[in-house]
Amino acid sequence: MRHLISTKNLSNQEVLDIFKDAKDFLDKKPRTLLEGKSITTIFFENSTRTLSSFESAARRLGARVLRLDVARSSSSKGETLYDTAANLDAMSPNAIIIRHSHSGAPQILSHHIHCPLINAGDGKHAHPTQALLDLFTIYEHFKGEIKGKKITIIGDIKSSRVANSNIDLLTRFGLEITLVAPPHFMPNSNLNYTYDIKKAIEKADIIMSLRTQVERHEKIVYASLKDYANDFCINSSLINDKKVILLHPGPVNRNIDISDEVMNDPRNLVLKQVEHGVAIRMAVLKKFILEN
Amino acid sequence: MRHLISTKNLSNQEVLDIFKDAKDFLDKKPRTLLEGKSITTIFFENSTRTLSSFESAARRLGARVLRLDVARSSSSKGETLYDTAANLDAMSPNAIIIRHSHSGAPQILSHHIHCPLINAGDGKHAHPTQALLDLFTIYEHFKGEIKGKKITIIGDIKSSRVANSNIDLLTRFGLEITLVAPPHFMPNSNLNYTYDIKKAIEKADIIMSLRTQVERHEKIVYASLKDYANDFCINSSLINDKKVILLHPGPVNRNIDISDEVMNDPRNLVLKQVEHGVAIRMAVLKKFILEN
Amino acid sequence: MRHLISTKNLSNQEVLDIFKDAKDFLDKKPRTLLEGKSITTIFFENSTRTLSSFESAARRLGARVLRLDVARSSSSKGETLYDTAANLDAMSPNAIIIRHSHSGAPQILSHHIHCPLINAGDGKHAHPTQALLDLFTIYEHFKGEIKGKKITIIGDIKSSRVANSNIDLLTRFGLEITLVAPPHFMPNSNLNYTYDIKKAIEKADIIMSLRTQVERHEKIVYASLKDYANDFCINSSLINDKKVILLHPGPVNRNIDISDEVMNDPRNLVLKQVEHGVAIRMAVLKKFILEN
Incomplete structure (x- = not known):
């Protein structure tokens, strides 16, 4: 079985x-x-x-x-x-x-x-079916040509089963992963990582924003959600006219994970996911x- | 669409x-x-x-x-x-x-x-499907001859989406509406209205009792529910042997909206609704x- | 109907x-x-x-x-x-x-x-369908030869709808019932009963353990659950190598109704039920x- x-x-x-x-x-x-x-x-x-x-x-x-x-x-x-x-x-x-x-x-x-x-x-x-649907969305978007594509994963990576399953699957299909997160959200791993979101997005073909799992953290993290958003929320100035697609497993914390404006951007594939x-x-x- | x-x-x-x-x-x-x-x-x-x-x-x-x-x-x-x-x-x-x-x-x-x-x-x-089923019940009862029929709507009309949808539909199909309610439950409208339930029922072919939406009001209304029932509960002495049908969207507040006795009256079409x-x-x- | x-x-x-x-x-x-x-x-x-x-x-x-x-x-x-x-x-x-x-x-x-x-x-x-499935499990196990079989019912019999329905059905099909329970769980009835669980199990072909309905009793019973388990929990030493089958309507309170060890015993037909x-x-x- x-x-x-x-x-x-x-x-x-x-x-x-x-x-x-x-x-x-x-x-x-x-x-x-x-x-x-x-x-x-x-x-x-x-x-x-x-x-x-x-x-x-x-x-x-x-x-x-x-x-x-x-x-x-x-x-x-x-x-x-x-x-x-x-x-x-x-x-x-x-x-x-x-x-x-x-x-x-x-x-x-x-x-x-x-x-x-x-x-x-x-x-x-x-969360295997989430990773499958994420990769499927990338696969469909790039018509199967996904090897070597650069993906930046942003957010509460350490607590995220979505990130875990995606890291396994994306790596196996030859995508190049960069992790971006504040230090307390960053896991120990062999993957590329940076604390500089601008730099990380610059070269990305795909941005995967994760849900800030506020319910899995101590109260102190709640207090700093606004600070988190200041640094890591995906907004228009970050992606300006870049050719990139944006994924998120949902539900999106608006203006924490992704700004209202970017929620309506055609590069945002959240509903396609x-x-x-x-x-x-x-x-x-x-x-x-x-x-x- | x-x-x-x-x-x-x-x-x-x-x-x-x-x-x-x-x-x-x-x-x-x-x-x-x-x-x-x-x-x-x-x-x-x-x-x-x-x-x-x-x-x-x-x-x-x-x-x-x-x-x-x-x-x-x-x-x-x-x-x-x-x-x-x-x-x-x-x-x-x-x-x-x-x-x-x-x-x-x-x-x-x-x-x-x-x-x-x-x-x-x-x-x-x-609440459009409620109004449709209410009118359908009237339509079936009177075998389609509903134009000019007199309907008295009783209760918490002001807060009632059921009343709103019914008033639109009943008017369009030519029924004559009279509203009966205590002043704080009475909406502003061009419809006939009265505070005298006996008079309103006298000429009615149809009585539509509404649910007292106790959950939508301030606590002070709870306290006066018994007073409300004294004045507006549909009981046997109000309808005695009149040829009339009684509707209610349910769930009925027994002995507030309608008395136990009238709940078992064959003129009560609540279950037919x-x-x-x-x-x-x-x-x-x-x-x-x-x-x- | x-x-x-x-x-x-x-x-x-x-x-x-x-x-x-x-x-x-x-x-x-x-x-x-x-x-x-x-x-x-x-x-x-x-x-x-x-x-x-x-x-x-x-x-x-x-x-x-x-x-x-x-x-x-x-x-x-x-x-x-x-x-x-x-x-x-x-x-x-x-x-x-x-x-x-x-x-x-x-x-x-x-x-x-x-x-x-x-x-x-x-x-x-x-709880008629529970009694039907219990008797069906016995009936299947003994290939229809159930008349005269000895069944010991153990636990909170007095509060149990499962026991009530079973006692009716088992009696009608000729099984011999013995009830075992502490006095406060024992109903008034004409059936054989004992407070001695060892003696009751000695001759049994079938043991039916009931769920201790802790939620139907006063708090004082909670306090004595451990005492109850000491006396009435079905454990390995009670059934050692006896040829017997064990039924329970579920959910089992482990180590109160039935011990962990006996839960894994092949004579335990709980999942078959x-x-x-x-x-x-x-x-x-x-x-x-x-x-x-």
Whole structure:
């Protein structure tokens, strides 16, 4: 049984195969590939965007979705995560899509269930479908010519599962990554990095702004959000007339991550990412349910 | 792209066409008219009744429904309403059904999305499908002979989007409206009004009692609910053996809006309204999704 | 119109017919028996397990499910349970599945609705589908030879709707019941009982451990949970190498109801019960919707 815990679970060829399917699925036609299949979503962390993207994807393939309402679940009766999963599994879903605030929770659970488990984000660890849709958006924009493209990742990189999964995938596909962040947001890594956002953007083909995960930091970071925005918010003067595209996993903190003006800029592909997200998740569900 | 923000978006002929479809749909048979279509519901205000009416309608036509759980959504992460809508839109639903506590929110959003938007109630502004189902209930009861019928609207009219939408629609179809309410619940309008409920009911063919929107008023109104009920609750002695029908959008505050006794009276069409509501919403979804 | 409020609503032959259907449904293939049917779930008490079991069952038969979110419903606007039910009913579902914290609530409601009502647990009264799936698990394990089998029921029997429904059903099928519990958890009944768990387990073919319903007791019981566990937790030394099967309705309080070690024991059929639960609920929905 194969699970999608991290981008590392997929070979480069498999990623390209997923992109091929996703491209087909961009026609938005309803399909019956997963008719009769049951997919359970269980999100232990609040989310509308990713949850509805997965559920839209599942339904567009004809699957039935059972949404587990965790706030009301037996977890609040003291049940262990393992018991919750074992019980879900005993109802024989064809796939379980899970989000959890603890890094590694999906990995542990995957050993105890009998259907593919798709990680929809775990703690600071991984968010594989987000990285897939980000790379797919870049791949589509540059018509497949992505090797050697320069990407600048900006923001709270250290706490970001989106950055982790992207760094793995972008590196494997030959993109050149530069990290930009204030020191307390910068991870230890072998990658190029700088504290100078202007310099970093100068040569970039792609800017990936991350969400400032204010909810994962101490209160003191809140107080300095304005200072952060002064230094790292993507605004018009930073990108002026550069030929560049801008990505962000959403939801965007307006005027902290990206300025209002740049939100309306045609180089901003944030909504394209959302559209691509449904198609990528359709391709992932198809692969992990039908080819497993 | 046409949206249903208010009853003013529909011509009288279109209203009658909706009634014709709704009458067919009263057979309650499942249909496949919207098979393969995806409908998103996003309710920023609590509701079971209207939400489940819309979702039942969508499913009875074969559509798939994605319910957005707003309490858990990115709104709580500080996302703007516009960004939430743009993101939903990027997932390419075939219609969005929205309820919002701010008057005008659906109107603003409708400019930014690429599918029909159906207003399921916005602040004190409009609730078009409620007015349609109310008029449909009257229309069915009087077998289409509704011109000149006298309707008395009672209650918290000033804060009521139900009253607003009904006043537009009832007037256009030639019904004669009289408003009855205590002064602080009475809107400024050109309509007939009185503070004397007995006199108002005397000549009425139809009584429309509104829900006392206790949650939209200051605490001082709570204190006087009992006084309100003394004066304006529809009870047996008010309607004794009159030939009249009684409507209410629900949920009814028993013994404040309507007495227990009158709740069981055959002239009370509250449950008929609920039944008609599903059929009307089926007709509305059919029209706005298939004819747009 | 027939409703499933308690196991007493079913003859022994009907129970066996349900088991026959459930056995077929264990193949987990999707079916179209309830295509075009609408099922409403309304749970006034928190639950993931039973709710998702019913919803999985409904979907696996091709029905559409409308989940009522009671926390957000008009109940919080002060609507009576009767009005909520009458309104649901007016939307013409093909079945209503209800859980309620008040014993008897489903019985009262069943008089006012026009579709089969399935009780998914009411207060301390009844939980018929749980008892059906428990007996089905025993029936499958012993290949139908259940008459005369000895079952020991352990735990908070007095407050347990699961115990109530099981005691009715197990007795009717000729099993010999012994109750084991501390005095404050022991009901008044004509059944064999003992306070000595070792003696009770000695002769048992089946052990049914119940969930300690800590949420239904006063705080003082919490304080003695550890004492309870010392005396009544099912652990390895109690069952050592006995030939016995262990049931529990879940969620299990680990090391209070059942020890970690026994949770992993092959004689523990807790997950089998969950699997059987979906099949039993499919059979129940088929019977009450199609044969009514």
